Amino acid sequence: MTLDQLALNLGLSKGTVSRALNGKGRMAEETRQRILAAMNASGYTPDRTARELSLRSRHSVGISLSKGGFGPYFTLFWRALVQVTGERGTRFVEMSAPLDSYARLPDAVLLHNTDEVHERLALLKQRQVPAVVLGHQPDAAFVVPDDAGGAAAATRYLLDLGHRVIGFVGMPTAQQSDIDRRHGYRDALTEAGIGLRPELELDGQFSVLGGYRAVRRAWENGLRFTALFCASDEMAIGAIGALEDLGLQVPQQVSVVGFDGLPGMPYELTTIVQDIERIAVEAITLAEALIDGGPLRAIVVPVTLRAGATTAPCGATSVT
Numbered sequence: 001m002t003l004d005q006l007a008l009n010l011g012l013s014k015g016t017v018s019r020a021l022n023g024k025g026r027m028a029e030e031t032r033q034r035i036l037a038a039m040n041a042s043g044y045t046p047d048r049t050a051r052e053l054s055l056r057s058r059h060s061v062g063i064s065l066s067k068g069g070f071g072p073y074f075t076l077f078w079r080a081l082v083q084v085t086g087e088r089g090t091r092f093v094e095m096s097a098p099l100d101s102y103a104r105l106p107d108a109v110l111l112h113n114t115d116e117v118h119e120r121l122a123l124l125k126q127r128q129v130p131a132v133v134l135g136h137q138p139d140a141a142f143v144v145p146d147d148a149g150g151a152a153a154a155t156r157y158l159l160d161l162g163h164r165v166i167g168f169v170g171m172p173t174a175q176q177s178d179i180d181r182r183h184g185y186r187d188a189l190t191e192a193g194i195g196l197r198p199e200l201e202l203d204g205q206f207s208v209l210g211g212y213r214a215v216r217r218a219w220e221n222g223l224r225f226t227a228l229f230c231a232s233d234e235m236a237i238g239a240i241g242a243l244e245d246l247g248l249q250v251p252q253q254v255s256v257v258g259f260d261g262l263p264g265m266p267y268e269l270t271t272i273v274q275d276i277e278r279i280a281v282e283a284i285t286l287a288e289a290l291i292d293g294g295p296l297r298a299i300v301v302p303v304t305l306r307a308g309a310t311t312a313p314c315g316a317t318s319v320t
Helices: 003-010 014-022 029-042 048-054 072-088 117-126 147-160 176-191 208-220 233-245 276-291
Strands: 060-064 091-095 108-112 131-134 142-145 166-170 201-203 227-230 255-260 270-273 298-301 304-306
Touching: 003 014, 003 029, 014 029, 014 072, 014 276, 060 276, 072 091, 072 233, 072 276, 108 117, 108 276, 117 131, 131 276, 142 147, 142 276, 147 166, 147 176, 147 227, 147 255, 147 270, 147 304, 166 176, 166 208, 166 233, 201 208, 208 233, 227 233, 233 255, 276 298
Parallel strands: 060 091, 060 108, 108 131, 131 142, 142 298, 166 201, 166 227, 227 255, 255 270
Antiparallel strands: 270 304
């Protein structure tokens, strides 16, 4: 039994299992005990020699940051990257300047966001540096959460609750995550035989304030809906704030679903939860495989719907 097999049997990332065995990192005690029990039952014994060798990685992996600010999701993802590279002994390099300004590049580069991705990919190819896009990107190695599938699942969940007028709060730009989540929302409505209504797709600017303004403005202008799917938890929080300030009850009058699964939200939000740690593990693993001459791979990390207190069956209270 290897560490990889143990992690696979438990349905957990290798990093999570490793931290439990080493007594490091924060995790639910129930998870830690489940891992230890599985280790004892399988007879798995950590290979100290292999562990020491793994900490001597010669690799360096950078992350190229596109312009723009970074919210709570990116902070969690950054911490996961730092943790994963630390466990592997991989040197992690922040690259906030344009790639062409670096005289020497790391052994591989993660491309955060998909802004100017073609230009960055071309430059890295010219300099023979492997790249992993953190987002859906055909013809490149990439790691991405199942944005479209998660959005479709969120919309179907609202449909199953009886909602038929479901708004979408996103950001109408070329941002990959918004495009895929919008497509998932549209696909689920189309599958249910519900016509698409462009006026129900609101610009929440991927922020709390943007979500608040978009929903409040739409409602005050006479737009009505019984549910909202928001393409981020932050926009969902803003949307709920706007609905409450308008005197509406969530979820009795309007249900709200978010996307990301961020901790510490002020509401028990129904949301699509990303496995942020696994995304980080997959990205670093793929980058190191490319350094060693491995093939380009497209990795889509599954997401899960977590029901909370912000959704309810349609019709609990009339909306006017």
